[in-house]
Structures are given as C-alpha cells and as structure tokens.
Amino acid sequence: MNATIAMITFRAMLGRKRALLLLALPLLLLVLAIGLKATGNDDLDISATVQQQFGLATLLPLLALIAGTGVIGPEIDDGQIMYVLTKPIPREVIVLTKLAVAIVLTTAFAVVPTLLAGLILTGTTAQLTPAFALGALVGGIAYSAVFVALAVASRNAVTIGLLYALVWETLLGSFAPGAKSASIQQWSLSVIDALTGASPVKSTVDLPLAIALLVVVTLAGTFLAAFRLRTLAVASAD
Amino acid sequence: MSTSTIHDIGYRHYDGRRNGRAYVLRSLYVHNLRAAFGLGRPARAKVMPFLLAAIMLLPAAGSVAAFAFTKEPDALFRYASYAVIMQVIVAIFLATQAPVLASREIRFHVIPLYFSRPVGHLDFVLAKGAAMASALFALMAVPVTVLYVGGLVAKMPDSGEQVLKWLGALVGCVLFALVLAAIGMVVAAFTPRRGFGVAAVIAVYMVSAAFVGAVQGIAEAQTNFTLQGWAGLFTPFNLVDIVQVRLLGAQSSSAGVPSGIEGGIVALALCAVIVLGSIAVLYRRFRKAGLS
Numbered sequence: 001m002n003a004t005i006a007m008i009t010f011r012a013m014l015g016r017k018r019a020l021l022l023l024a025l026p027l028l029l030l031v032l033a034i035g036l037k038a039t040g041n042d043d044l045d046i047s048a049t050v051q052q053q054f055g056l057a058t059l060l061p062l063l064a065l066i067a068g069t070g071v072i073g074p075e076i077d078d079g080q081i082m083y084v085l086t087k088p089i090p091r092e093v094i095v096l097t098k099l100a101v102a103i104v105l106t107t108a109f110a111v112v113p114t115l116l117a118g119l120i121l122t123g124t125t126a127q128l129t130p131a132f133a134l135g136a137l138v139g140g141i142a143y144s145a146v147f148v149a150l151a152v153a154s155r156n157a158v159t160i161g162l163l164y165a166l167v168w169e170t171l172l173g174s175f176a177p178g179a180k181s182a183s184i185q186q187w188s189l190s191v192i193d194a195l196t197g198a199s200p201v202k203s204t205v206d207l208p209l210a211i212a213l214l215v216v217v218t219l220a221g222t223f224l225a226a227f228r229l230r231t232l233a234v235a236s237a238d
Numbered sequence: 239m240s241t242s243t244i245h246d247i248g249y250r251h252y253d254g255r256r257n258g259r260a261y262v263l264r265s266l267y268v269h270n271l272r273a274a275f276g277l278g279r280p281a282r283a284k285v286m287p288f289l290l291a292a293i294m295l296l297p298a299a300g301s302v303a304a305f306a307f308t309k310e311p312d313a314l315f316r317y318a319s320y321a322v323i324m325q326v327i328v329a330i331f332l333a334t335q336a337p338v339l340a341s342r343e344i345r346f347h348v349i350p351l352y353f354s355r356p357v358g359h360l361d362f363v364l365a366k367g368a369a370m371a372s373a374l375f376a377l378m379a380v381p382v383t384v385l386y387v388g389g390l391v392a393k394m395p396d397s398g399e400q401v402l403k404w405l406g407a408l409v410g411c412v413l414f415a416l417v418l419a420a421i422g423m424v425v426a427a428f429t430p431r432r433g434f435g436v437a438a439v440i441a442v443y444m445v446s447a448a449f450v451g452a453v454q455g456i457a458e459a460q461t462n463f464t465l466q467g468w469a470g471l472f473t474p475f476n477l478v479d480i481v482q483v484r485l486l487g488a489q490s491s492s493a494g495v496p497s498g499i500e501g502g503i504v505a506l507a508l509c510a511v512i513v514l515g516s517i518a519v520l521y522r523r524f525r526k527a528g529l530s
Contacts, residue, residue: 025445032452032453041456049452053452059445062437062441062444074434158334162436163330166444170326
C-alpha cells in the first residue's frame with residue numbers, strides 16, 4: 001500500500017463533479033426504497049427483489065466497473081501512469097493500492113447503499129439485509145479485481161466489462177444455465193442464500209464452489225493486473 | 239474613440255466560390271458518422287463498433303435460418319420488437335460511441351479550432367447529433383431489414399402486411415435512434431474524462447431500466463396496471479416502444495404500456511421534448527467549450 005498513490009487515485013475518482021455521478025446512482029436506490037416504504041410495499045419479497053435486481057445486479061457491477069477501470073484505465077490511456085511507474089515503487093504495490101481504492105469506492109457507493117435500502121425496507125428480518133450486504137461485499141471485491149485487471153490488460157476495458165456484466169450475466173444467463181453459473185453475481189447470491197433463510201433468494205451454485213471461485217477470480221485478477229503492469233506498453237493517446 | 243483601421247498589407251483575398259453552409263454541415267456529418275464506426279482511425283477503434291454490429295446481426299440471421307427450416311412464422315422475430323429485445327447491445331453501442339463523438343474534442347480542448355472557421359454552433363451540434371442517430375439507426379435497421387428480406391425469400395405469408403410492419407418498425411428505429419442519440423450525446427458531453435463518458439451513459443440506461451423495472455414489477459404484483467404502464471415512460475426503450483405500440487400498431491414487447499391512444503401521444507411528446515432539449519443543451523455546452 002502506498003498512501004500517496006491512494007490519495008491521488010481518490011482525488012482523480014472523486015474530484016470535481018465526478019463524485020456527484022457516483023453519488024447519484026445509489027441515491028436512486030435509496031429513493032426507491034424510501035418510496036416503497038412510504039407506500040407500504042415493504043414485505044420480504046419486495047425487499048429481496050429490490051436488493052437483488054437493483055443492488056446486486058445493477059448497482060454493484062456498474063459501480064465496480066466505474067471504480068475498477070477508473071482507478072487505472074485513464075492514467076494508462078493518457079500516459080500519466082509513467083510518472084508513477086518510474087518511481088521506485090514495486091508494481092504489485094501500485095496494483096494493490098489501486099485495487100484497494102476501487103474496493104473502498106465500490107463498498108462506499110454500492111454495498112453501503114444496498115445495506116441502507118435493506119434496512120429501510122425490512123430492517124434485519126430473516127437476516128436478509130446483513131446477508132445481502134456481505135454478499136455484495138464479496139461480490140464487489142471480486143468484480144473490482146476483475147475490472148482492474150481488465151483495465152490494465154485492454155484499452156476497451158469498459159466495453160468488455162459491460163459486455164460481461166450485461167450480456168453474459170444478464171442476457172445469456174436467462175438462456176443458457178451454464179453461463180449463469182459462471183458469473184460473479186451467482187456466486188455472491190450463493191453466499192447470500194447460505195446466510196439467509198428468506199425464500200425469495202435462490203442460487204444455482206453450491207456454497208463451497210462459489211466461495212472457491214470468488215477467491216480464485218479475485219486472486220487471478222490481482223495477479224494478472226500486477227503481471228501485466230510489469231510489461232506495460234505505453235502507447236500514445238488516441 | 240480614435241478611428242482605428244486594419245491595414246491592408248497586400249495579402250491576396252479569396253474571391254472564389256464558397257462551398258457554403260450545406261457543405262460544412264455535410265462534411266461534419268460524414269466525418270462524425272465515420273468516427274462513430276471508427277473508420278479513418280486505427281483498428282483498435284474499429285473493433286468494438288463492428289463487434290457490436292455483428293452481435294446485433296447474429297440473432298436476426300439465426301432467426302431467418304430457423305424460419306427457413308421450420309416455416310413457423312413464430313420463429314421470425316417481430317420487426318418492431320427487435321430493438322427492444324437487443325436493447326442491451328444498442329445501449330452498449332451508444333455508451334461506447336457517444337463519447338467518441340461528444341467528449342473527445344472537449345477533452346482535448348479543440349472545439350475552438352472548429353469555431354474559428356465558418357462553422358455555426360447549431361450546425362456543429364446538428365451534424366453531431368444526426369451522425370450519432372444515423373449510426374444507431376443503421377445498427378438497428380440493418381438486422382430488421384435482414385429479418386424482412388429473409389422472411390420474403392423464405393416465403394413468409396401475407397407479404398403485404400409484412401411490408402407495412404417492416405416500414406412501421408423502420409419508423410420505430412428512427413425514433414429509437416433519435417431519442418437514444420439525444421440522451422447519450424448530452425450525458426457524454428458533460429463527462430469528458432476518458433472512460434467516465436461510457437460509464438455515465440450506460441449508468442443512465444441501466445439505472446433507469448432497473449428503477450422502472452422494479453416499480454413495474456411491484457405494480458404488476460399489485461395489479462396496478464395503470465402505474466405499470468405509465469412507469470414505462472421513464473426508460474428510453476420502453477418509452478419508444480409505447481409510441482410503437484400505440485401509434486404505429488406494433489405488438490407490445492415491453493413490460494408496461496399505458497392504454498389508449500393518449501399514452502402514445504404523451505410518449506411521442508416526451509420523445510420530442512428529449513430530442514429538442516438535448517439539442518438546446520448541446521448547443522450551450524459546445525458554445526461554452528468553443529470559448530475556452
């Protein structure tokens with residue numbers, strides 16, 4: 001960990017009006033939750049649907065994509081990363097710091113709002129809300145690692161990440177059960193499923209397998225990012 | 239005030255024919271349309287637009303093949319539903335290409351260079367918007383046409399009805415293209431940082447879809463179909479689909495469509511507001527960017 005790199009990255013991600021963009025998305029989730037509570041639609045099913053469809057399936061991948069690619073992608077693209085790489089700091093430390101920042105941002109803007117929305121809707125009934133918070137947290141860590149690795153490996157990281165999050169996890173998941181099992185979202189759901197007794201949450205992956213895959217994907221993403229950053233070819237900006 | 243004059247120091251004037259405003263508009267339009275597909279730029283910029291265009295075509299081609307084999311009319315996608323079914327791909331295309339058109343020049347501060355030439359602010363915005371809309375239209379209309387031609391070749395019954403449906407779907411595609419381009423360009427023009435434009439455009443699409451989806455799902459569970467229909471106005475694909483269903487006679491392919499012709503009129507009016515408002519906002523944005 002390197003405090004200076006972390007600070008610079010935080011400033012790049014949250015500086016000026018960017019924080020507003022990041023803040024606007026979770027705010028909508030909270031508005032929805034408060035609106036549902038006010039109109040009396042706050043049973044367990046609705047709470048689970050909102051947290052799963054809005055929190056886990058939309059907000060989490062989206063924020064992890066913005067944070068994961070945003071912490072390192074723009075710097076690589078416009079060549080500013082050279083000012084960091086030419087300092088006597090190990091590349092692993094740079095990657096780990098960037099990843100830590102991405103995880104903190106994802107947690108702050110996606111996991112915490114999901115937790116708050118759950119608390120507003122159902123409190124802690126059936127352990128549904130804590131389960132979702134924990135599941136979103138482990139999912140957010142895995143997503144962040146994957147997207148940081150993607151940002152180091154490819155210029156089209158954001159588009160590839162979108163294709164994965166939207167097409168693979170959502171679209172193909174509804175046609176091909178095989179594709180559905182190979183998604184971070186399903187592994188997080190498996191963790192949530194194990195932690196809560198609420199019936200609306202169902203996952204297609206066994207818990208030990210899901211945990212193993214989450215750990216493997218996170219570690220693989222981190223190592224790949226560190227490995228790719230060692231031999232980074234810096235091209236001119238387009 | 240003393241009378242100051244600009245001295246004529248003998249440079250030769252240009253007295254020839256000027257190509258005029260139409261030429262400027264056309265040049266900007268063609269340039270931006272090519273940029274939308276990465277033409278005239280390195281191969282790296284071409285990968286994503288063409289990959290997404292290919293993904294758009296795949297289900298259409300598969301559906302035509304399935305229809306040719308089975309002769310089941312249901313095997314062919316409905317023309318008007320195609321853009322709604324493939325909305326994720328259209329949204330990703332918009333998210334990746336709108337920043338190419340709307341935020342690259344702002345990011346590198348080169349807008350003043352355009353306006354130092356005889357290019358009007360409005361012409362600049364109109365050319366950019368039209369280029370983005372045309373690119374989106376091509377993305378959606380080509381697979382729809384493939385469906386129609388494929389159905390024609392494989393002897394789809396009621397060819398007269400099919401022509402009408404196909405033309406209706408093309409009008410729908412124009413509307414989809416205009417509304418999506420309007421939203422995408424505005425969002426991209428205000429997020430010049432690399433990568434953020436893409437994320438911001440897709441965020442608008444995903445979050446509006448998730449929000450409306452949640453509201454519609456709960457409204458349906460409570461059999462409140464009025465709310466379910468009107469909630470559809472707040473996400474771009476459902477909004478245009480309402481127009482398609484209520485004014486163009488298509489079958490519904492969205493979760494909620496308000497009943498009666500007035501739903502379609504309200505949706506169409508909202509589309510017009512979005513497009514005109516986007517032109518106004520982009521006009522101000524680019525005029526400001528042209529000063530610095």
